[in-house]
Amino acid sequence: MAGTEPDRSRDDKRSMLLTALYVAQAQHGHLTHQAVQRVAERLDMDVTEVFQTATFYSMFRTEPVGRYLIQVCEGLSCHLAGGAEKLLEHLQKRLHIKVGETTRDGLFTLESVQCLAACGSSPAMRVNDTLYENLTMDQVDDILDELRGA
Numbered sequence: 001m002a003g004t005e006p007d008r009s010r011d012d013k014r015s016m017l018l019t020a021l022y023v024a025q026a027q028h029g030h031l032t033h034q035a036v037q038r039v040a041e042r043l044d045m046d047v048t049e050v051f052q053t054a055t056f057y058s059m060f061r062t063e064p065v066g067r068y069l070i071q072v073c074e075g076l077s078c079h080l081a082g083g084a085e086k087l088l089e090h091l092q093k094r095l096h097i098k099v100g101e102t103t104r105d106g107l108f109t110l111e112s113v114q115c116l117a118a119c120g121s122s123p124a125m126r127v128n129d130t131l132y133e134n135l136t137m138d139q140v141d142d143i144l145d146e147l148r149g150a
Contacts, residue, residue: 083123
């Protein structure tokens with residue numbers, strides 16, 4: 001039947017969207033308005049659709065972040081395991097920032113997210129693309145010191 005087949009070119013463009021956004025973010029450190037527009041133009045997609053996709057996924061940033069983006073899992077499993085709140089409190093004290101803020105030196109941004117897919121190994125945090133699991137506060141301090149180059 002005519003008109004019932006999926007639009008393959010649209011599906012192909014949508015399948016390239018996440019990769020295109022990832023590349024654009026890597027070039028700029030975050031997804032600028034211009035970068036989102038460029039991705040939309042190159043994939044022949046609506047800018048609003050591209051922006052909605054970018055804001056849906058926690059891996060994409062539409063605002064500048066520190067050199068190291070620290071994400072702490074506050075999903076139900078991590079919360080019930082008792083690690084998420086303590087980990088966030090420790091990081092806030094150690095970095096002298098609150099969730100959503102960046103250190104004055106621009107080195108660290110702290111976020112809480114709903115899932116890092118590490119439900120059985122709480123407390124967990126991701127720094128950029130590296131996942132750390134079963135953390136103790138001493139291990140967190142060692143990680144921060146290593147990232148600072150201390």
